[in-house]
Amino acid sequence: MKLHSCYLTGRRRHTCASKMTWFVVAAVAVCVLVPSSHCASATVDWCYHNSSCNDATWSTIAAPFCNGTRQSPINIVSASATGNPNLTAFTFEKYDDRSVLDKIENTGNTVKVAIKTGVKVSGGDLSESYDSLQFHLHWGNGASVPGSEHTVDGKHYPMELHIVNSKSSLNRNTTLAVADSTGLAALGFFIEVMSGNATGQPASWKKLTSYLSKIPLSGNSAKIELAISLDDLLEGVDRTKYYRYLGSLTTPSCNEAVVWTVFKDPIRVSKDLIDLFSTTLRISNNTSSPLMVNVFRNVQSAQPVTTQHSGCGSITASMTSYFLGLALSFMLARSWN
């Protein structure tokens, strides 16, 4: 998950180092928590592609948060997720509105879509209503080299969609949100290749990906004019089934301010559309710069994960079907005698 504080403050600059562009993000968030003397140089150079600034270095180059103790993403071990009946359904406001997507942007390390005001999520054991600010994606290299951030039982999906939400009471002030241990709520959706030989499906993803060719270079952006709702993009996902844990932003400065919800069902998108991400977008403002591939952070230390049903719940369910099966065979056996 990425939260570009610079996007909200309008501060962003790029520096180029030979063939490699480093993304220099104004680390406004850090300044909230450390003495102002450190803030004059509070920028962090990070990247995915170069061993001198990739995720293996973040705990050093983007301390203190990136070397914290509740970092994201994680591998979710489904059998270790404990049951919590408080994880009820969410209420989504304006997720069915086909005019809420605002601007789509190539940031140099993801493609991000800004969401207009008035779009909200609540319920699901969140402490209050959260405003949906933006969504962005993580991917590998085509449908065959997976690049989700979270993994489930060690499995990476081809892509992962993150909807970033901040506590409504904080009025979209991300400086305040990243300083609050539950200031942000991230909704994570896995993206899986649609089975069969379908192309250009679903229609909502065909519309969304039609903008990628308009934003090939870092810094390019386009206004979304086509009618696309968040519900359209999340088609096929049962949003009552999810994992929950407390974690962080998955890019520097990795603030530990995120209530994570990772949905169990993937969104299914045809292979041709998934492949567009790794073949259309470049990491800097230069047609000869590398394509944007493998834009995800590796998994971090495990965290306690909860879900709707405990491991015991599924044992109970399988025992129930076992006994139903026994009873049925008993009845059949009787009817044959």
Ligand SMILES: *[C@@H]1O[C@H](CO)[C@@H](O)[C@H](O)[C@H]1NC(C)=O
């Ligand atoms: C990585 O970044 C360093 C420092 O800017 C640069 O010298 C090196 O050439 C880069 N490596 C690649 C593979 O781009």
Ligand SMILES: *[C@@H]1O[C@H](CO)[C@@H](O)[C@H](O)[C@H]1NC(C)=O
């Ligand atoms: C993170 O790094 C800082 C500075 O290098 C250090 O003081 C702190 O103990 C580290 N925290 C963890 C959890 O390793």
Ligand SMILES: *[C@@H]1O[C@H](CO)[C@@H](O)[C@H](O)[C@H]1NC(C)=O
């Ligand atoms: C569920 O919510 C209630 C009321 O807030 C709380 O007391 C309880 O500890 C919660 N249960 C779990 C498993 O978190």
Ligand SMILES: *[C@@H]1O[C@H](CO)[C@@H](O)[C@H](O)[C@H]1NC(C)=O
């Ligand atoms: C966010 O809140 C902080 C602390 O109250 C304040 O200093 C800052 O100006 C606010 N930022 C915006 C963009 O309103």
Ligand SMILES: *[C@@H]1O[C@H](CO)[C@@H](O)[C@H](O)[C@H]1NC(C)=O
């Ligand atoms: C997909 O296309 C291949 C090659 O054209 C074909 O052999 C296969 O049966 C198709 N599969 C489906 C599910 O349509």
Ligand SMILES: *[C@@H]1O[C@H](CO)[C@@H](O)[C@H](O)[C@H]1NC(C)=O
């Ligand atoms: C790309 O870089 C050139 C030269 O620095 C600049 O003129 C142009 O505005 C940039 N384009 C974008 C979309 O950032």
Ligand SMILES: *[C@@H]1O[C@H](CO)[C@@H](O)[C@H](O)[C@H]1NC(C)=O
């Ligand atoms: C664009 O890329 C080429 C080849 O890598 C390089 O020589 C040139 O300096 C780059 N231009 C900019 C503005 O980064």
Ligand SMILES: [Zn+2]
């Ligand atoms: Zn993300």
